[in-house]
Every structure is written in C-alpha cells, then in structure tokens.
Amino acid sequence: METRSLPLPDGLAGVRVDAGIAKLLGFSRSFAAEVCEAGGVTLNGAVVGKSDRLHGGAWLEVTWQPREALAIVPIAVPDLTIVHDDESIVVVNKPSGVAAHPSVGWTGPTVLGALSAAGYRIATSGASERAGIVHRLDVGTSGLMVVAKSEAAYTWLKKAFHDREVEKIYHAVVQGHPDPLAGTVDAPIGRHPRSDWKFAVIAGGKDSVTHYETLEAFRSASLLEVHLETGRTHQIRVHMAAQQHPCVGDAMYGADPSITARLGLTRQWLHARQLAFFHPDSRDWVTFTTEYPADLAHALDVLRDA
Numbered sequence: 001m002e003t004r005s006l007p008l009p010d011g012l013a014g015v016r017v018d019a020g021i022a023k024l025l026g027f028s029r030s031f032a033a034e035v036c037e038a039g040g041v042t043l044n045g046a047v048v049g050k051s052d053r054l055h056g057g058a059w060l061e062v063t064w065q066p067r068e069a070l071a072i073v074p075i076a077v078p079d080l081t082i083v084h085d086d087e088s089i090v091v092v093n094k095p096s097g098v099a100a101h102p103s104v105g106w107t108g109p110t111v112l113g114a115l116s117a118a119g120y121r122i123a124t125s126g127a128s129e130r131a132g133i134v135h136r137l138d139v140g141t142s143g144l145m146v147v148a149k150s151e152a153a154y155t156w157l158k159k160a161f162h163d164r165e166v167e168k169i170y171h172a173v174v175q176g177h178p179d180p181l182a183g184t185v186d187a188p189i190g191r192h193p194r195s196d197w198k199f200a201v202i203a204g205g206k207d208s209v210t211h212y213e214t215l216e217a218f219r220s221a222s223l224l225e226v227h228l229e230t231g232r233t234h235q236i237r238v239h240m241a242a243q244q245h246p247c248v249g250d251a252m253y254g255a256d257p258s259i260t261a262r263l264g265l266t267r268q269w270l271h272a273r274q275l276a277f278f279h280p281d282s283r284d285w286v287t288f289t290t291e292y293p294a295d296l297a298h299a300l301d302v303l304r305d306a
Helices: 017-025 029-037 111-117 151-162 235-242 257-263 294-305
Strands: 002-007 041-043 059-064 081-085 089-094 142-148 167-175 182-186 189-191 199-201 209-217 221-228 270-278 285-289
Touching: 017 029, 017 041, 017 059, 029 059, 081 285, 089 111, 111 142, 142 151, 142 285, 151 270, 167 235, 167 294, 182 235, 189 235, 199 235, 209 235, 221 235, 257 294
Parallel strands: 142 270
Antiparallel strands: 002 059, 041 059, 081 089, 089 142, 167 221, 167 270, 182 209, 189 199, 209 221, 270 285
C-alpha cells in the first residue's frame, strides 16, 4: 500500500474528490474514483466519497494499492483484418469487442495484442501499453484504425491527428430522423458529471465538432454519414444523443432497447467507414475504406424490410 498525506491546496477547493486527487497525484480519473470507493481518501480524518467536494485548508490523506503495469498480451483476433501494410504503417479493420490497447479494467483482446500475435513490429513511441497508437476506436465501434510501425510515422501521424489533417468518416444508424437532415453539431464535450464512464455535452468541455448527413431514412431510424472535425472520446455517440437521436443499440447513451432487440444488435450501430491522411513516407494522400460487418449489415436489412 502507498499513502500520501498533505494539506489540500486552495486551488482545489470545491472540486470533486476524485477529480482533485487525480490532478494532485497524477491518477487517472477512473483510478481516483476506485480509490475513493475503497475508502482510501480522508479529509481531516473523515472518509469522503468520490462525489464529495474538497475544501481548502483541509488535511488530505490518500491510501491506495498500486496497480500492476499494463502490458500488451499477444492474443490472436481472427476477425481483425489487415487493410494495408507497409514499412511505416498498418491499417486494420477492427471488429467490435476489441479495444485499441490495454487499459485498466479491460481483460479482452486488443488491436496491439492481435498485431503482436501476428508478428507485427510496432513503433515504441508513446506509453508502453499504447505503443504505436495514434488514435482509438471504442470497444463497441468497428472499422478502420491506423497504427504506426516506425517512430517517424508515429510522430507524423500524431501531428496530423492533432492538427485535424486526417479525414475520418463514420456511418451511424441513429434513432428517429435528425432535423435538419444534414448539419453540424458544435458542442463542447467533457466527462459526465454523474458517471465515471460516460461523457456529455457540458459547459467548459473540450471543443467538439461533428458534421452529419442523412444517407437513408427508415421508419424509426436514419443512416448517417458523419465527418469528425475533432476526435473526442464517444464524440458521435454523445453528440447524437444530445440531439435526441442516440445511435441505435447504444444503451449507455439512451438507445431504445426494444429497437436494439428487434435489430439483433449487441452494441451501437457505429462503423469507422473511411480513413484518409497524408502518408508519412510518400506524403501522398491515401484513402482506405471498409464494408459493414455482418451484424450491422443485418440490422440495416431489417430496417429496410420494415
């Protein structure tokens, strides 16, 4: 066990306990919440919960069990396919149920683990458990991801994503019919104030811009093409839910479970359909596309036949 005892800085007065100790001790927000829930945080000797508020001048004591270091475990993922491979990058079509990289609490397969099992050499840049990763897809989202194989490619692609020089096109099926049928959602996204695992449109969140266009309308849902200008966690899911049109199958953000069951879905209908960027070696603009996986294609067939 490790323990830190210190006076609380005035600058953290009024901040939630989990957010405050995350900032003060360099914890992730989720780990800070776990420490709170285990009774590991006291203010002036009294145990506090994760959603309690800190107050200036108090004596803070935090006790926690350090976690084991995350590691990439080689696990083959038969459904993960290679779309493109060269000396600098590998582009994969990620199936649902696979994380981009190892993370706390995730025990399933990862893109990096699948590539390792297949004998791929990946860049070592970045944290060891995220080596070569320049962007991510949610576990329940399928589609295209690019992973850097060389250090130069990692640097180039990280800058390209940061500078919004990458074209990311998703297809999503959402409940109802957006009005207007094509438009832009420009709303800041941050952590949900009452849930550790969700995000929400909140004042003071990070700048987030989503462009969408209706491709096909069904009786109870719509197929959208979505262009991401920014790349926030859960961005499409949060923005569409905020418009009262959550992605079909997305229980976390309010999808109707009866529609989800009728379509036979076990995850959100969201697919990273196209990815384009300037290649780190040739500097040519390269574009990659992928088809819908079987579960999403089936759901579309059911909607079209209704």
